[in-house]
Amino acid sequence: MPADLIRDFGYLTLGTRLKRLGDKLQSDVQLAIDVLNLPVTSAQYPLLAALDRDGDMTIGALVDAIGISQPGVTRMVTKLEKTGLVSIKTGTADQRQKFVTLTKDGEHLIATSKETLWRHIEKGVRDICTEGDPTTDILIALDRIEQNIEASSLFARMNKHPLDKAPS
Incomplete structure (x- = not known):
């Protein structure tokens, strides 16, 4: 098996x-969605979850809530x-x-998903993240990384030292 370049470069x-x-x-969530024959994609669930949690939202509020571009939303x-x-x-x-706004069908889909699919996703991801070391909490690490990026972006951190110009 060839070396994993992405992993090797740290x-x-x-x-x-x-x-x-x-x-x-x-991709695995989408497989489960397909097995259940649900009329949604895995990428659409965060938007539906935001509407379920927060109620009616503008496009701008959805952009902020799920962190994807306005054209994507x-x-x-x-x-x-x-x-x-x-x-x-x-x-x-x-x-x-x-x-x-969620329609009645949207509300029904979310209610059904919470009872079936979402709890299985959450359990499966938790198993993946804690297998071998149940004390490791990747969510805490991700929170810290996101806060650090908010405080100072990667580009700003890179610019602490002037970037070398590419050779002409």
């Missing part, structure tokens, strides 16, 4: 490694509206503002 490729892990986890909302899981309402004070 901190240099940490972003790629985290993305790879996220992709693998999301808009595409996702459009797809979810076509499947009947959310509805889009125009704001009364500002006609340009759009509010996204």
Whole structure:
């Protein structure tokens, strides 16, 4: 088996490694969604969960809540509206503002998902993260990393030392 370049490069490729892990986890969640024949993708669940937790939200609030781009949220909302899981309402004070709401079908999907799929996902991910060392809490480490990035981005930290110019 060839060496894992991404793992071997350590901190240099940490972003790629985290993305790879996220992709693998999301892919397995999608397999479970497909087995259950649910009308949603694994990438859409965080948006639906935000609406379930916080109620009606604007596109901007959804962007902030789930941390993806405005065009990505808009595409996702459009797809979810076509499947009947959310509805889009125009704001009364500002006609340009759009509010996204779970429909009855969306509420039913979330309620069903909480009872079945979500608890299995949570247990499976917890098993993966703690297997071999139940005292390790990756969520605490991720919180710390995110706080550190908020305090000072990678680019800002890189610029503590002037970047060398590429050879001409």
